[in-house]
Amino acid sequence: MKLPGRLERSSLGSLILIAAVLGCSAAAFAYSAGWLSPGRLTPDRMIAALTPPSGPPLGHRRNHAKGICFTGTFEANGNGVELSRAKVFAQGRYPVLGRFNLGTADPNAVDATVRVRGIGLQISAADGEEWRMAMINPPFFAVSTPEAFHELLVAAGKKEPEAMTAFTRANPEFGAFAAWAKSAPWTASYAEEPYNSLNSFVFTNAKGDEHTVRWSLVPTAVPVPIAQADLQKRGPDFLEQDITDRVRSAPQRWTMVTTVADPGDPTADPSRAWPENRRKMQVGTLAVQRIEAERDGPCRDINFDPTVLPQGVRVSDDPFPAARSSVYRKSYDLRASEAGAYPRNGAAKP
Numbered sequence: 190m191k192l193p194g195r196l197e198r199s200s201l202g203s204l205i206l207i208a209a210v211l212g213c214s215a216a217a218f219a220y221s222a223g224w225l226s227p228g229r230l231t232p233d234r235m236i237a238a239l240t241p242p243s244g245p246p247l248g249h250r251r252n253h254a255k256g257i258c259f260t261g262t263f264e265a266n267g268n269g270v271e272l273s274r275a276k277v278f279a280q281g282r283y284p285v286l287g288r289f290n291l292g293t294a295d296p297n298a299v300d301a302t303v304r305v306r307g308i309g310l311q312i313s314a315a316d317g318e319e320w321r322m323a324m325i326n327p328p329f330f331a332v333s334t335p336e337a338f339h340e341l342l343v344a345a346g347k348k349e350p351e352a353m354t355a356f357t358r359a360n361p362e363f364g365a366f367a368a369w370a371k372s373a374p375w376t377a378s379y380a381e382e383p384y385n386s387l388n389s390f391v392f393t394n395a396k397g398d399e400h401t402v403r404w405s406l407v408p409t410a411v412p413v414p415i416a417q418a419d420l421q422k423r424g425p426d427f428l429e430q431d432i433t434d435r436v437r438s439a440p441q442r443w444t445m446v447t448t449v450a451d452p453g454d455p456t457a458d459p460s461r462a463w464p465e466n467r468r469k470m471q472v473g474t475l476a477v478q479r480i481e482a483e484r485d486g487p488c489r490d491i492n493f494d495p496t497v498l499p500q501g502v503r504v505s506d507d508p509f510p511a512a513r514s515s516v517y518r519k520s521y522d523l524r525a526s527e528a529g530a531y532p533r534n535g536a537a538k539p
């Protein structure tokens with residue numbers, strides 16, 4: 190079909206413009222993926238650093254590979270509306286999909302050997318809008334930046350002990366985390382752990398007011414300290430057994446508490462806790478109602494990407510969520526493409 194001359198010329202102009210825009214976008218993607226700068230931290234380099242010497246956990250998450258899926262509800266008490274217009278803060282009950290997990294790349298790890306315990310969570314509003322998050326039990330993160338996390342993984346993977354000494358000298362904030370790991374009491378249950386966002390996000394309410402916040406899930410179950418040596422006497426999967434038994438007898442609950450930063454608080458650095466006296470607000474309760482199959486249940490094909498946020502919540506100046514999002518996506522793509530190595534309905538563990 191032949192176009193009239195004027196339209197043809199303007200179509201050609203549009204095509205050139207579209208090509209230029211696409212070219213710029215491709216260059217921007219290439220830049221953000223690190224292709225144009227070999228020294229840059231990329232999702233591939235982060236995944237390589239997470240990979241144990243024995244090889245990648247094919248078909249599994251590249252970190253927090255061992256876990257157990259659940260469903261439940263988030264019961265909002267309505268208080269959160271003051272801080273954020275996210276629909277799931279309006280008083281009501283919202284469906285939740287979640288996963289308790291261990292901070293390890295080994296899907297067969299012995300539960301008593303893994304210090305960091307976590308939770309992945311998705312809360313859905315009635316119109317399908319989703320809020321995804323992934324939180325852990327330490328009160329602050331191990332390091333200040335995604336780059337330092339990469340260096341930590343590299344140093345921890347080296348045989349020479351000097352590698353960790355040099356890392357700690359260059360990243361002194363790691364000392365506080367090492368002290369937490371050594372001295373914080375262990376518990377025998379996912380239900381007795383707090384889970385903390387650590388990263389900060391910005392809440393916007395209906396009036397447009399903005400607050401930078403972090404949030405935590407505080408367990409209703411009373412934590413019972415137990416020596417790690419005693420946990421080692423239990424089976425390799427005692428955490429899964431325990432949470433399955435508890436949830437079968439009654440829903441397990443956590444209070445969601447938001448903490449608002451004061452001006453000047455370190456919002457971009459999750460290794461620095463904010464002072465205890467910051468404004469806290471209880472916004473609702475997580476109720477875990479049903480343990481679901483891990484291998485072929487609803488958590489298998491979800492990526493608890495912390496940048497999947499509802500309206501009324503956005504990322505802050507904290508650089509972690511964007512970095513995490515790119516690595517989680519890479520991990521998700523890998524495990525989805527390796528499904529054959531972790532067949533659904535397989536009899537073998539896990």
Ligand code: HEM
Nearest residue numbers: 250252253288307308309323324325335386387517520521
């Ligand atoms: C740059 C820093 C980080 C990197 C590179 C990283 C990497 C990863 C990867 C690759 C996964 C598996 C994703 C998937 O396949 O779905 C994962 C899961 C997870 N991460 Fe991170 N992570 C980082 C920081 C954090 C922080 C700061 C927290 C908590 C505050 C956290 C908590 C979790 C949790 C709870 C999961 C398991 C979620 C699930 O069950 O699917 N991570 N992480």
